[in-house]
């Protein structure tokens with residue numbers, strides 16, 4: 498496999514390395530990933546995260562393994578294991594299906610070619626959708642975003658953050674409200690870090706501050722990513738996205754979802770059918786890992802921890818994909834499905 502480089506993933510000399518996102522922004526620690534077991538764990542621990550990045554990382558590892566002599570039946574078994582590592586984001590499943598399809602036309606060469614193609618495709622899709630999204634941003638806008646959808650979560654410039662980055666780069670003087678994104682703080686840890694690296698003016702807020710800012714007229718538009726977009730336009734994204742969509746509707750603020758077409762799942766009729774990952778109680782009761790250990794809830798406190806929520810299509814102002822900008826009418830008339 499050729500060497501490949503992105504913000505959170507690189508392949509060098511047929512070895513895959515992953516930037517441990519659980520340690521950011523405190524530490525930039527690269528982990529070598531050389532087994533399917535470790536990739537499954539890295540995905541589950543969110544060391545590698547973000548719908549497109551998970552899909553690409555899993556495919557790169559499978560391709561490296563295939564090239565190093567993994568038997569085709571073991572390739573298929575491991576591909577299916579990785580496919581199930583996280584249930585909500587569909588990119589992982591779509592990308593692995595492309596790899597499995599490619600394996601039928603010449604194993605292992607076609608698998609390696611397909612993994613490399615998926616890597617470069619993601620960069621291109623991010624560029625296209627960022628350009629399109631930027632066309633919706635007026636100069637001097639205050640933009641609110643949630644979770645992390647940038648270079649860490651994709652292998653390109655990102656989705657919602659890609660749009661913000663484009664707007665900033667084109668001199669629109671945008672300012673960004675970054676929602677911290679409880680419980681794992683992808684906004685506070687990762688988006689704040691990316692904004693800083695890119696020199697985009699931002700302010701970090703607790704998720705619960707969004708309503709007050711909207712009421713005060715301090716949010717002009719909201720851009721978020723997606724983990725799966727159903728055929729009817731409902732979409733799953735990081736928990737807290739639906740709150741923002743409801744608030745945006747109440748305050749009449751445009752609410753945009755930005756994703757590559759690899760996030761669309763036409764086999765999923767509506768948002769109720771999207772599987773929602775439930776995660777460990779410890780994430781809600783405190784923090785641990787690179788930030789020390791701190792538990793603030795009573796030891797036996799019962800917890801419910803859904804990692805994603807579903808935003809219904811009627812709350813979305815537009816779906817920005819690499820293939821175009823779609824409005825509610827487009828979804829209702831099947832244009833999104835025919836994209």
Ligand SMILES: CSC[C@@H](O)[C@@H](O)C(=O)COP(=O)(O)O
Pocket residue numbers: 543546547548549586643644645646647650651655656657683721722723724734735736804
């Ligand atoms: C371009 S990333 C889009 C989504 O994957 C992102 O918004 C998100 O919800 C990520 O969740 P995570 O649990 O951190 O993987």
